[in-house]
Amino acid sequence: MKPIALVVHGGCGVMSPEGLPAADWEEARQALAAALRAGWSVLAAGGRALDAVEAAVVVLEDSPQFNAGHGAALNAEGEHELDSSIMEGGARLAGAVIGVRRIRNPVRAARAVLDGGQVVALAGPAADRFAEARGLAMVEPGYFTTERRRENLVAMQARGAAGTVAAASEAEKHGTVGAVALDGDGHLAAATSTGGYTNKPPGRVGDSPIVGAGTYALDGVCGVSGTGQGEAFIRHALAHDVACRMAYRGDALETATAGVIADLTPPGTGAGLIALDAAGRVAAPFNTGGMFRGWVTPQGDAYVATHAEVFPLGRLDTA
Structure with missing residues (x-):
């Protein structure tokens, strides 16, 4: 069996x-660890990278600590519009849902779109109906709302009125979750999910459900999931650009991932990403104060981090 590896971000x-209170930082690290264990259990049992990234992202969507699923951001009208995509790097199959409101785990709906094989993306009420028809768990929109997100919306709207939006913390604005996996057959897969950013215009679509922008996977090269200012990721086709730099220019993973972030415009665009190459090497660069992230090496050694300090979790089962 070839090497297996996994990386996640929040x-x-x-x-x-x-x-954030210390307890919230710890809860976030625990959720990252749980996501790693969920995805790794699939890979260690000989499962597919596609199943592993779905399993990992479901855990993060279910955690109120992250802006995806339960705990997602509210738009300017106080509503949720959730986006997700998933891609496998062999046949380059992909699926995405955009602006959904009732699907408990949007990544599962994105996977169902991929498995359906007819389209790459479904949007709005049609995507909700599609998921319900396929038996996915559905919820009332209020399920996604947390008190923190209500407070974030009030704060961002107040900043808008005062003209101080630029001074808002990242916690007040946006966030994303994602996972990238390499399985024992050498296949790569990536998935990303988000609630967008707080106080976004209704109908806004960021990079997370756009294949090639926020999510990309290509066997033999790399898998990528991004987080940051989505409009810039779309304009730069960021996730696809990582693969191009590696496949066409021969860049190593670390060089390619650092390069795409450095080249983002305008200067100062906040960005981060996670990536794996075909050998299971991990990259998780970011140009902001921190990034929720975790990874498992091909040897089974697991780690989580939010800022500079890295917390080892020990060795996960590789049998």
């Missing part, structure tokens, strides 16, 4: 250590 941003 968004990047300014992330001042004082911005």
Whole structure:
């Protein structure tokens, strides 16, 4: 069996250590660890990378600590519009849902779109109906709302009125979750999910459900999931650009991932990403104060981090 590896993220941003209580930082790290264990259990049992990234992202969507699923951001009208995509790097199959409101785990709906094989993306009420018809768990929109997100919306709208939006913390604005996996057959897969950013215009679509922008996987090269200012990721086709730099220019994973972030415009665009190459090497660069992230090496050694400090979790089962 070839090497297996997994990396996850829960968004990047300014992330001042004082911005959240210590208990929330710890809960976020625990959720990252749970996501790693969920995805790794699939890979260690000989499962597919596609199943592993779906399993990992479901855990993060279910955690109120991240802006995806339960705990997603509210738009300017106080509503949720959730986006997700998933891709496998062999046949380059992909699926996405955009602006959904009732699907408990949007990544599962994105996977169902991929498995359906007819389209790559479904949007709005049609995507909700599609998921319900396929027996996915559906919820009332209020399920996604947390008190923190209500407070974020009030704060962002107040900043808008005062003209101080630029001073908002990342916690007030946006976030994303994602996973990338390499399985024992050498296949790569990536998935991304988000609630967008707080106080976004209704109908806004970011990079997370756009294949090639926020999510991309290509066997033999790399898998990528991004987080940051989605409009810039779309304009730069960021996730696809990582693969191109590696496949066409021969860049190593670390060089390619650092390069796409450095080249984003305008200067100062907040961004981060996670990536794996075909050998299971991990990259998780970011240009902000921190990024929720975790990874498992081909040897089974697991780690989580939010800022510079990395917390080892020990070795996960590889049998």
